Amino acid sequence: MPNNQVFAYIWACREVLKLPVDGFIIDAVQTGSNFCRFARQVYNVSKELVDEWYADTLHHLEISDVYANSQYYPANFTSCGNYGGCRYREACAHAKSQRNIFFGNDFQQEYHPDLEETKPVKLEVIEGGKQ
Ligand code: SF4
Numbered sequence: 001m002p003n004n005q006v007f008a009y010i011w012a013c014r015e016v017l018k019l020p021v022d023g024f025i026i027d028a029v030q031t032g033s034n035f036c037r038f039a040r041q042v043y044n045v046s047k048e049l050v051d052e053w054y055a056d057t058l059h060h061l062e063i064s065d066v067y068a069n070s071q072y073y074p075a076n077f078t079s080c081g082n083y084g085g086c087r088y089r090e091a092c093a094h095a096k097s098q099r100n101i102f103f104g105n106d107f108q109q110e111y112h113p114d115l116e117e118t119k120p121v122k123l124e125v126i127e128g129g130k131q
Contacts, residue, residue, distance in 0.1 A: 001045075007045070091103060
């Protein structure tokens, strides 16, 4: 049942909109060639659980600030297979000193406009990449 998206909605309903939300409902339909099934599951989510999620979320944001301020983003190998697989898997499977081979032809390097605030004076460029 723990789910970032749903907990964020519950937190916003309770804390921002001041609505007395107890939890959430999932309605599901399974359809087959000769059948159709319906199911409903009701979840109550305690204030303590959402408060913990909120505190943890703030902590994750603080960690993100540390990454941005240090301009160092450590690899997270638990995410490599998400959403069909990370685009950088082939590069990350090799030693850092060899990654320029993969970045050289397939990637264009530029700073995303949303990160302008944290842009370092000198942008680290991976040798071999397009600019
Ligand atoms: S493959 Fe993607 S998710 Fe995995 S460590 Fe590299 S950049 Fe991160």
